[in-house]
Amino acid sequence: xxxxxxxxxxxxxxxxxxxLLFGIMTWRDRSNPRRQGSAIFxxxxxxxxxxxxxxxxxxxxxxxxxxxxxxxxxxxxxSSLAERETVERVSRGARIFWPVLVIPVVTVIxxxxxRRFGMxxxxxxxxxxxxxxxxxxLVALKVTSGLRFAGMLAMIDEGRLLNEAMGAxxxxxxxxxxLGVIFTSAGVGDLIASGVRQLxxxxxxxxxxxxxCLGMALFTIVMGNSFAAFPVIASGVLVPxxxxxxxxDGVDPALAAxxxxxxxSSGTLMTPMAANFNIVPAALLNLRDQYGVIRFxxxxxxxxWSFHVVWLWWCIRATAP
Amino acid sequence: MxxxxxxxxxxxxxxxxxxxxxxxxxxxxxxxxxxFSATGIWEELAGxxxxxxxxxxxxxxxxxxxxxxxxxxxxxxxxxxLPAVGMAERYGLQEEAGRLIxxxxxxxxxxxxxxxxxxxxxxxxxxIRLNGHPSFVRPLIAPMALGVTTGGIRTExxxxxxxxxxxxxxxxxxxxxxxxAGILLVFGVMQGLGIQLSVWDLxxxxxxIVGFSLLLAGLQFWWLDRQLRRNGGE
Numbered sequence: 001x002x003x004x005x006x007x008x009x010x011x012x013x014x015x016x017x018x019x020l021l022f023g024i025m026t027w028r029d030r031s032n033p034r035r036q037g038s039a040i041f042x043x044x045x046x047x048x049x050x051x052x053x054x055x056x057x058x059x060x061x062x063x064x065x066x067x068x069x070x071x072x073x074x075x076x077x078x079s080s081l082a083e084r085e086t087v088e089r090v091s092r093g094a095r096i097f098w099p100v101l102v103i104p105v106v107t108v109i110x111x112x113x114x115r116r117f118g119m120x121x122x123x124x125x126x127x128x129x130x131x132x133x134x135x136x137x138l139v140a141l142k143v144t145s146g147l148r149f150a151g152m153l154a155m156i157d158e159g160r161l162l163n164e165a166m167g168a169x170x171x172x173x174x175x176x177x178x179l180g181v182i183f184t185s186a187g188v189g190d191l192i193a194s195g196v197r198q199l200x201x202x203x204x205x206x207x208x209x210x211x212x213c214l215g216m217a218l219f220t221i222v223m224g225n226s227f228a229a230f231p232v233i234a235s236g237v238l239v240p241x242x243x244x245x246x247x248x249d250g251v252d253p254a255l256a257a258x259x260x261x262x263x264x265s266s267g268t269l270m271t272p273m274a275a276n277f278n279i280v281p282a283a284l285l286n287l288r289d290q291y292g293v294i295r296f297x298x299x300x301x302x303x304x305w306s307f308h309v310v311w312l313w314w315c316i317r318a319t320a321p
Numbered sequence: 322m323x324x325x326x327x328x329x330x331x332x333x334x335x336x337x338x339x340x341x342x343x344x345x346x347x348x349x350x351x352x353x354x355x356x357f358s359a360t361g362i363w364e365e366l367a368g369x370x371x372x373x374x375x376x377x378x379x380x381x382x383x384x385x386x387x388x389x390x391x392x393x394x395x396x397x398x399x400x401x402x403l404p405a406v407g408m409a410e411r412y413g414l415q416e417e418a419g420r421l422i423x424x425x426x427x428x429x430x431x432x433x434x435x436x437x438x439x440x441x442x443x444x445x446x447x448x449i450r451l452n453g454h455p456s457f458v459r460p461l462i463a464p465m466a467l468g469v470t471t472g473g474i475r476t477e478x479x480x481x482x483x484x485x486x487x488x489x490x491x492x493x494x495x496x497x498x499x500x501x502a503g504i505l506l507v508f509g510v511m512q513g514l515g516i517q518l519s520v521w522d523l524x525x526x527x528x529x530i531v532g533f534s535l536l537l538a539g540l541q542f543w544w545l546d547r548q549l550r551r552n553g554g555e
Contacts, residue, residue, distance in 0.1 A: 012394050015401045022400075045397075052391030058357050061387030065342065072339040096417050099405040104447045107500055111521070122499075122508070122520050126395050129448070129500040133401035140405040144412045158407030163400065168338055173396040173502045175341045177509040178389035182345040184514060185385055186352035227502065228341070231510050239514045254522035257507045258496060262530050265492040269485075277491075281454040281484040285463055287477055296481040297488065300541055307533050 006110075008123060009053055011130030016049030022160040029079050037075025038164065041067055045171065064175075071168040078164040092143055099140035106132030173227055180231025192236025203245065205320070209313045212237045216260055217267035217305055224273025226264030233260060242316070250320035259312045266305035269297040342386075349382030357381035389513065396505045399450065406449070419461050430466045430479055430549060431542035434486040437462050438538055441490025442531060446497035453487045462486070470549055482545055486538065493534045496527040 004010070023043035029035050044063050052060055070076060110128025115121045137155060138147070145151035163170065183189060196215075200207045215237055219229035238260050243253050268274045272294065282290045289295065335343075356374050358381040359367035367377050375381060406414075422440065427433035437457075444451055463483040470479055495501045499520035504527075511518050 008395065011398060011401070015394075015398055018401055018404065048391065049394055049397075052394055055387075055391075056361050057384040057387035057391065058361070058363070058381060059387065060391050061381075061383035061385075064386055064390050065383070068338045068342045072336050074336075092412055092417070094417065096409050096412055096414050099409045100414065100449060101447065103402055103405070104498065107448070111499075125499045125520055126398060129398055130401050133399075133405060136402060136405035137408075140408040144408055155404045155408040158411050159400075159404030160407075162403045162407040162410070168336070170400070171397060172337060172341070173506045173509075174390060174393045175338060177393040177396060177506060177513060178386055179341050179345050180510045181389035181513040182349055182382065182385050185380070186348045186354065188348060188352075189514075225337070227506050228337070230506060231513075234507075234510050235514055239511075239516065243516065252522075252526070253511065253516050254518045255526040257511055257516075257518065258504075258523045258526045259530065261503060261507050262493060262496065262527075268492060269488060276452065277454075277488050278484075281458065281487070282481075284454055284459045285480040285484060287480060289477065292477055292481040293484045293488075296478065297485045300485070300489070300537055303537055304534055307537075308530070311529065311533075 006127050006131075008126060011127055012049050012052065014130060014134065016046045016051075018156070018159065019043070019046030019049055021156050022046070022163055025157055025160045026079070026164065029081065031081050032077055032079040032164070034075050034077030035079075037070050037073070038077055041070050041076050041168065042163070064178075067168075067171070068175075076168045078167065079161055081161060095143045098143055099136045102136045102139050103129065103132040106135050172225075176227050176231055180235055183231060184235045188232075189235030189240060192232070193240040196237055196241060203241075205316060206313050208237075208241050209316070210309055212242060212260055213263035213305065213309045213312065216264040217270075220264040220267030221271040222273065224268070224271055224275070226261060226268050229264050229267070230261055233264075246316060246320055251316050252319070255315055256312060259308050263305060263308040263312075266301040266308070269301035270294060345386060346382060349385070354379050354385075355381050356383050358384040360384075392513075393509045396502060396509055399448075399500065399502075402448075415456050419457070422457070422461060423465070427465075427469065429546045430469050430482065431539075431546035433462070433466055433469060434482055434542050435535075435539055437483075438486045438490040438535065441487060442494030442497065442535070445491060445494030445501065448498040448500050450495075450501070451491075453491060454484060458483050458487045475549060475552055478545065479549075482542065486542075489534055489538045493527070493531045497524055497531060499524050 019042050023039045023046055026032060026035055026042060027039035032038060044067050048060055048063055107125055107128035110131065111121050111124035114124025114127070140155060141147050141151050145154065196211050200211055212233065216226070216229055216233045219232060220226040223229055234257070238256060242256055243251050268277060272279055272291065278293050278297070279290055282293050287293070350373070355372065355376050357363045358379070359375050359377045363375045367375050422437065425433065425436050427436060441453060463480050466479050466483050467476060496503045498504065504520050504523050507523055508518055508520050
C-alpha cells in the first residue's frame with residue numbers, strides 16, 4: 001500500500017493532473033492567440049503522464065508525434081496575461097521564499113527515508129520532488145492568499161502561465177533522452193565509436209578522453225545545446241570507448257558522465273547558437289558588440305574545458321588497473 | 322544520417338523538437354527498422370502491410386519513441402513545482418531576492434560578480450530554474466556593477482562580465498540538484514545505455530567542477546578589477 005502510494009507512477013499521475021488543469025485553463029484563455037493548439041499540446045502531455053505506463057508504446061509514440069507536429073506548425077503559444085504586474089498588497093518579506101525552499105527540503109528528506117527503509121535513493125529523490133511540489137503548493141497558499149479554493153485555482157493558473165512562458169521546450173530533455181535510445185537501437189553509437197577508434201590508434205587513454213570532451217564541446221557549439229549533444233557522445237564515445245573497456249573499477253561512470261556533460265557547457269559559453277544565453281543578453285544590455293558576452297566568456301570556457309580533460313584523465317588514471 | 326539531419330535542422334533554425342523527432346525517425350528508417358512493432362492491432366497486419374510499416378521481429382521506431390518518452394517522464398516532473406513557484410513569483414519572490422542582492426556591499430565589480438555567481442549556484446542547488454538575464458542581470462546586477470566603477474571607459478566589458486557571471490553560475494550550479502534537467506538527462510540517457518547511476522553520485526562529482534569554475538571566474542573577475550583600476554587612474 002505505502003509502496004503504491006509513494007511510487008513514481010503516483011507522482012507521474014499527479015503531474016498529469018496538473019498538466020490537464022493547465023490545458024483546460026489555456027483553452028479558456030482568450031488572450032492567447034494560439035490557445036487551442038497550446039491547450040491540446042499540454043492536454044496530450046498530461047495524458048501521456050497519467051497513462052504512459054499502461055498505454056501501448058506505439059500509441060504514446062503517435063501522441064508524441066502529434067505534439068511535435070503542433071509545435072512544428074507554430075501552434076504552441078503563450079498568454080499575454082503573463083506580463084501582469086506583481087501583486088504586492090502586503091509585502092510578504094522573506095516568507096515568500098518558503099514555498100521555494102520547501103521543495104529541496106522534502107526531496108532530500110524523501111531520499112533519506114527511502115534509503116533508511118532499504119529502497120532506491122534515486123526514486124526517493126524523484127518521489128520527493130513530486131510530493132515537495134505539492135507541499136510547496138500548500139505553503140505557497142498559506143503565505144499568500146490563504147488556504148482557499150479560489151486561491152488554489154489562482155495558483156494553478158500562475159503555474160500555467162509560467163509553463164506557457166517556457167513553452168514546448170519543456171519537453172526537450174525528455175525528447176532528447178528518447179533520441180539517445182533510438183540512436184542506440186539503430187547502431188549510431190557503434191558507428192561513431194568505430195570512427196573515433198580509427199582516429200585514436202592503440203586506445204590511448206589521454207587521446208580517448210580528449211576525443212570524448214572535444215566531441216562533446218564541438219557538438220554543443222554546432223547545436224547550441226549540451227543536452228542535445230550528450231546522448232550522441234554518450235552512446236558513441238563515452239560508453240563504448242571509456243566506460244565499457246575500463247570497467248566500473250577503472251572508470252567511475254557517474255564521474256565520467258557528469259564531466260562529459262559539463263565539458264559541453266564550455267561549448268555553450270562559446271557559441272552564438274545558444275542565443276538565449278549569449279546573444280539575447282547582449283541585446284538586453286545594449287552592447288555594441290553582439291558577441292561581447294561570448295568574447296568575455298571565451299578564455300574562461302577554454303580553461304575550464306582543459307580542466308575537464310585533465311581532471312577526467314587524472315581520475316581514470318588514478319583508479320584504472 | 323540522423324546526426325547530419327540534426328546539424329542541418331539546427332542550421333536552418335527549425336524548431337528543436339521537430340529536429341529531434343525527425344532525426345529519430347530518419348535514423349530508424351535508415352537502419353531498416355519498421356515504423357511499428359508487430360504487436361497488438363499491428364500483429365494481424367504484419368503479413369499484408371509493407372515491410373517498412375510493420376513486420377514480425379524488429380521493434381518499431383514509433384514503439385521505441387513511445388517507450389523511451391514514457392520511461393523518461395521523470396525529466397519533466399518539475400511541472401509539479403510550477404504552481405508554487407508561479408504563485409511565489411506573483412507575490413514578489415524576485416523583488417525580494419533583488420532586495421537581498423542589493424544589500425551586498427561590494428567594493429569592486431569583481432567581488433560583486435563573484436557574489437552573484439554564488440547566488441546563482443545556490444539557486445541551481447535548490448532546484449530553482451531561472452533565466453537570470455532578464456530578471457536579475459539587466460535590472461539589477463549590470464547597473465550595480467556600473468555603479469561601482471568610476472570611469473566609464475570599459476562599460477562594455479563590465480556589462481559582458483555581468484552576463485557571463487549569470488551563465489557561469491547557472492550552467493554549473495544547476496547540476497548540484499538531483500532533480501534538475503542536467504542530472505536527470507544524464508541519469509536517463511545512461512540508463513537507456515544500460516548503465517545504472519545514482520543521481521546523488523552525479524551531484525557529488527559535480528562539486529569539484531563547480532569549485533574550479535568558481536576559482537577560474539574569480540581569477541577572471543580579479544583581472545577585470547585590475548584593468549578597471551588602471552583605466553580609472555588615467
